[in-house]
Amino acid sequence: MPRHIDTLQTPCVVIDLDKAEANLQRAQDYADAHGVRLRPHIKTHKLPLFAKRQLELGAIGITCQKLGEAEVMADAGIEDIFLPYNLMAPEKLARLKDLARRVTLAVTADSDYVVDGYAATFADSADAPLNVLIECDTGAGRCGVQTPDDAVALARRIASTPGLVFGGLMTYPPAGNSAGARQWLEEAAAKLADAGLPAKAISTGGTPDLWRAHETAIATEYRPGTYIYYDRSLVARGVATEEDCALNVLVTVVSRPTADRAIVDAGSKALTSDLLGLSGYGTVMGYPDAVIYGMSEEHGNIDFSASAKKPKVGDRLRILPNHACPVSNLFDHVHLVSGDHVVETVAVAARGRVD
């Protein structure tokens, strides 16, 4: 008989395998129906087994945000990795070159400095050039060239550099404004075509606008991450329902110091301090009126004053975190469950890969 989740030591992460599978399948079905190609971002789960499942279902490759994550996925046998990050400095570029020998790899750049670093590293690799996409700031205000003309200029530099090949455009679009990003990409693609440097790939992404991915017809691939688990922030955005959410943090009520206050054994070291614009640090499943109003590292403070039913010391609760991805990063292991039973406990292989 598999272990019941009530016997797990808390706090711990439980991932509902049936929900995760349904989330992956639903997104792949949507993508297939609309001719959208998925390249899932593994930052959410950091687990080779789910990366492989995403590929089995039809993803064209995976996305990793850090070189260390990509190395873990390559070690696990993943063969096609997009690393949309500006990589630099000798030791990291040497690791990148090693990785490029092992998998089909693409990276990004948004400046001459980054391109020149790749150029120096891959100067002797004309037979196996590095595929470099240009990161475009289409409104999110993070990295990226600022205008389509800047993209054309950088594309020329990449295309004229031995050892590099210009791969196209990449953006992390502003959540909720895929239309603005689309316009940006269409203009850049047209200018690149005019310059004789057509963008082979146009990569966009983000779970918040997943169900609108098909509207950006010019994109060749979409990089959703959190869609495997969803989380409280995506429920708030209307992208999924609480029922869809596959990752919960299982906690225990360790103190009931007052009639309304409960303290659980999970604080920011288990749930993170991420608010993502929300009020409170998560949803207590089954207690919709409870408010996780405060946290220290090892304690979560919950106000049950608006809840008719209040838990006792020793009761276990399930918390839906605001943001699933960084929670995966805080746990060495997660429990894969079906209903209330543990199917498997797995190491979070790509956890803590900071560089």
Add this chain to the structure above:
Amino acid sequence: MPRHIDTLQTPCVVIDLDKAEANLQRAQDYADAHGVRLRPHIKTHKLPLFAKRQLELGAIGITCQKLGEAEVMADAGIEDIFLPYNLMAPEKLARLKDLARRVTLAVTADSDYVVDGYAATFADSADAPLNVLIECDTGAGRCGVQTPDDAVALARRIASTPGLVFGGLMTYPPAGNSAGARQWLEEAAAKLADAGLPAKAISTGGTPDLWRAHETAIATEYRPGTYIYYDRSLVARGVATEEDCALNVLVTVVSRPTADRAIVDAGSKALTSDLLGLSGYGTVMGYPDAVIYGMSEEHGNIDFSASAKKPKVGDRLRILPNHACPVSNLFDHVHLVSGDHVVETVAVAARGRVD
């Protein structure tokens, strides 16, 4: 020749050994001068080598917040551990009993439920009873009994239970109001004495009020944690200076998309999202007017508009985080440095011990 920190891959944690040592020594000197006994909280560093150094300098034992941290410290040879947490559930209580066989141990309770769990676990341990302190809510609003009378009632229950011994009182006082906590503890101690149950130990703590520890004369020990490294929040409170801060996150500028915006390769996965009431996610050392205004998991967004000097892509920066303790928890390894050179790179042994 030791490695220069400019050759480290970023993001990474660098800990200035000379500053850490000076911080420990200064606090111990203060404690010795005032007859205060220190029992440092290891949650900040999570490193056996620093726990041992704290003991060498005169600490009477250490404090751990989770059983898993205490197990790591016991494995490393630490012999006196206070675990001020309500522990419950069979597997965890079995681990607690194992730990109690290996080290001089004390725990806390703030309810009958928790005491009864200890009682059942240690019922056969009359020869080596578990030392149980009562956690008191002296205003911080987390765990703890609410009144001195509640403390007396719970002390009676502990003292009358075979296998347990009543150890005294523990509080995590509200930062900046050690006077309120003192009054609470004095009243409870008097009532306990009247009841024939004198508090052998009275444990209080917190780096914010470290330099006022001697004012709570009734306390028998003080549990500072962050004082080994300090951080931006403690500089803001006036407890230490930026120069005292021993832990920095070393980052690289990976993008300069606009004249004023810089993106670094450290986001919430390196710095955490902790604000602790501050504005911005850290201080960029050497750039006092820069503002770390936004973060995603792997990117930090910095506004240099108010800075005359602005960094270039590829430049390295040192960031003083808002909160040092959870940063230690995010890195598998930290670099111990002296000046600009790495003395040793060590595994953060008690990192990720969530339960």
